[in-house]
Amino acid sequence: AQTVTQSQPEMSVQEAETVTLSCTYDTSESDYYLFWYKQPPSRQMILVIRQEAYKQQNATENRFSVNFQKAAKSFSLKISDSQLGDAAMYFCAYRSPRGTGAGSYQLTFGKGTKLSVIP
Amino acid sequence: NAGVTQTPKFRVLKTGQSMTLLCAQDMNHEYMYWYRQDPGMGLRLIHYSVGEGTTAKGEVPDGYNVSRLKKQNFLLGLESAAPSQTSVYFCASSYSRRSHIRTEAFFGQGTRLTVV
Numbered sequence: 001a002q003t004v005t006q007s008q009p010e011m012s013v014q015e016a017e018t019v020t021l022s023c024t025y026d027t028s029e030s031d032y033y034l035f036w037y038k039q040p041p042s043r044q045m046i047l048v049i050r051q052e053a054y055k056q057q058n059a060t061e062n063r064f065s066v067n068f069q070k071a072a073k074s075f076s077l078k079i080s081d082s083q084l085g086d087a088a089m090y091f092c093a094y095r096s097p098r099g100t101g102a103g104s105y106q107l108t109f110g111k112g113t114k115l116s117v118i119p
Numbered sequence: 120n121a122g123v124t125q126t127p128k129f130r131v132l133k134t135g136q137s138m139t140l141l142c143a144q145d146m147n148h149e150y151m152y153w154y155r156q157d158p159g160m161g162l163r164l165i166h167y168s169v170g171e172g173t174t175a176k177g178e179v180p181d182g183y184n185v186s187r188l189k190k191q192n193f194l195l196g197l198e199s200a201a202p203s204q205t206s207v208y209f210c211a212s213s214y215s216r217r218s219h220i221r222t223e224a225f226f227g228q229g230t231r232l233t234v235v
Binding site: 006009033035043044045047050052091093095106107108109110111112 | 160161162164177224226228
């Protein structure tokens with residue numbers, strides 16, 4: 001089974017500064033999908049960014065970008081110009097592609113990183 | 120477009136009682152999932168379904184049952200609730216055959232369940 005590890009239970013960043021959240025995963029597959037989700041106090045799960053493993057280019061969404069290192073099985077999230085609204089739990093997630101056997105459709109999450117933004 | 124809707128949003132049960140959580144999606148998604156979220160544990164998969172009439176066990180299936188009689192609905196049942204099942208439950212769906220490049224999961228608002 002795939003595993004996703006977020007080694008930083010909590011992090012903090014000054015407003016307007018940059019912070020990087022770490023994520024590593026374990027898989028024997030060559031094609032897969034990776035995601036970062038944000039969960040604010042409202043509890044709603046919000047997609048921040050996605051990365052397809054077959055794409056070498058790192059995904060970017062406005063102030064959010066990833067550093068995808070396939071060989072190292074690393075998928076970190078960089079938040080630039082941090083804002084107070086970025087304070088939330090952040091979850092890294094892995095999804096297998098279709099049709100690769102039992103459990104291949106599962107979406108596996110890390111334990112999360114709680115990000116605080118200091119004014 | 121409502122997305123993914125969970126019912127109820129809050130519930131308190133007594134030990135031994137039963138209940139069913141309903142998840143409904145209107146995006147014609149093939150896959151649906153039930154997760155539980157506990158402090159420090161992230162989201163753990165309980166059961167999932169890859170299509171109407173099919174279900175499979177996830178990481179923590181014990182004490183739960185599921186059914187997917189209609190494509191748009193995924194039900195999670197607790198036959199005899201235990202305090203260890205106190206948690207926040209999330210339903211999610213993903214993958215439409217018509218927009219297969221959209222691979223992310225969409226989540227419901229969550230259900231906070233307390234078993235006393």
